[in-house]
Amino acid sequence: MKLLDAVDSLKIWRRGDQRAPHKPLLLLYALAKELKYSETKFEFSKIEDDLNELLNEFWKPRNDRHSVENPFWRLQTDKIWRVDYDWKLEKKNPDNISASWLRKQNAVGTFSPEISQEIKDNPDVARQAAQKLLDAHFSESLHQSILESTGLFYTGTFSNSKKSSKKARRDPKFRENVLHTYSYRCAICGFSLHMKTMPVGLEAAHIKWHQSGGPDTEDNGLALCATHHRLFDSGVMTLSQDYRIILSKWAYDPRDESNFIDMHQKRILKLPRNKRHLPKMDYINWHRKEVFKEPEIYL
Numbered sequence: 001m002k003l004l005d006a007v008d009s010l011k012i013w014r015r016g017d018q019r020a021p022h023k024p025l026l027l028l029y030a031l032a033k034e035l036k037y038s039e040t041k042f043e044f045s046k047i048e049d050d051l052n053e054l055l056n057e058f059w060k061p062r063n064d065r066h067s068v069e070n071p072f073w074r075l076q077t078d079k080i081w082r083v084d085y086d087w088k089l090e091k092k093n094p095d096n097i098s099a100s101w102l103r104k105q106n107a108v109g110t111f112s113p114e115i116s117q118e119i120k121d122n123p124d125v126a127r128q129a130a131q132k133l134l135d136a137h138f139s140e141s142l143h144q145s146i147l148e149s150t151g152l153f154y155t156g157t158f159s160n161s162k163k164s165s166k167k168a169r170r171d172p173k174f175r176e177n178v179l180h181t182y183s184y185r186c187a188i189c190g191f192s193l194h195m196k197t198m199p200v201g202l203e204a205a206h207i208k209w210h211q212s213g214g215p216d217t218e219d220n221g222l223a224l225c226a227t228h229h230r231l232f233d234s235g236v237m238t239l240s241q242d243y244r245i246i247l248s249k250w251a252y253d254p255r256d257e258s259n260f261i262d263m264h265q266k267r268i269l270k271l272p273r274n275k276r277h278l279p280k281m282d283y284i285n286w287h288r289k290e291v292f293k294e295p296e297i298y299l
C-alpha cells in the first residue's frame with residue numbers, strides 16, 4: 001500500500017457527523033518525526049503524552065486522557081503501520097487494547113517497510129500526505145498551527161503539494177456571499193477594512209466545517225476577522241442558540257490585561273437581515289459539540 005493511497009482510504013470511525021481526528025493526528029505526528037529526525041520507531045510510552053496534547057489542542061479536551069491507544073493500535077488495519085510488542089503478557093482481544101497493556105508490553109509502532117522506503121526515496125510524498133490529512137480533517141485556519149505543533153512546518157513544499165491534493169468542491173461564491181450578508185464586518189468585533197476595493201483581514205468562516213459535510217451556504221457562514229476566525233475554529237468560542245458568544249473556560253489571558261472575557265454572552269454584532277441567512281441551529285449545535293472546548297466559562 002502506497003502512502004497517498006492509504007491516506008485516501010484511511011478508515012475513520014464514523015457516527016453521523018462527529019469528528020474523530022485521532023488517526024490523522026497520529027499520522028501527522030509520525031510523519032513529522034520521520035521527516036525531521038528520520039525516526040522510524042515510535043514507542044507508545046514515549047509518544048502518548050505528545051499525542052494526548054495534540055488531541056486536546058485540535059480536537060476536544062477530555063477530563064481524563066484521550067484514548068490514545070486506539071489510533072496507535074487501530075492504524076494497523078490501514079496496512080501502513082505495524083505494532084510490535086513483547087510477549088510477556090497474554091495477547092488481549094485485539095478490539096480491546098488498553099494504554100497500560102501497550103506500556104507494559106513495550107509496544108512500538110512503525111510504518112510498514114514499504115512506506116518507510118517510499119518516504120526515504122521521496123520525502124515530498126510525506127508532505128503531500130500531510131496536506132491531504134489536513135485538507136480532509138481540519139478547518140483551513142488551523143492548518144498552520146497543526147503543522148507547527150506536530151513539527152511539520154515546512155512552507156515551500158506545502159504550498160506546492162496543495163495542488164496535487166484532492167480538495168472538496170467548494171462554492172467560490174461562499175466568501176463573497178457571507179461577507180455581503182454581514183455587511184463586510186466581523187460578526188464579533190465589527191472589524192472592517194478595505195484595501196482599494198478588496199476587503200482585507202476578513203474571512204468567511206464555516207460554522208459546520210466542510211470536512212464534516214457543512215454546506216457553503218450563508219446560514220452556515222459567519223464573517224469573522226482573521227483572529228476571531230482562528231478562535232472560533234480552535235474551539236475558544238462558539239455561539240448559543242440565541243446568537244450569543246460563548247467562551248471556553250480553558251481560554252484566558254495570562255497577563256489578565258485584555259477585555260477578552262467581556263465578550264462572553266454578548267450577542268453577535270450584526271445578524272443578517274434576511275432570516276434565511278441566520279446561522280442554522282443544526283450547524284451551531286455541531287460546532288458546540290464537535291469544536292468548542294467545553295465547558296463554557298463560569299463568571
Ligand SMILES: [Zn+2]
Binds near residue numbers: 186187224225226
Ligand atoms: Zn473580529
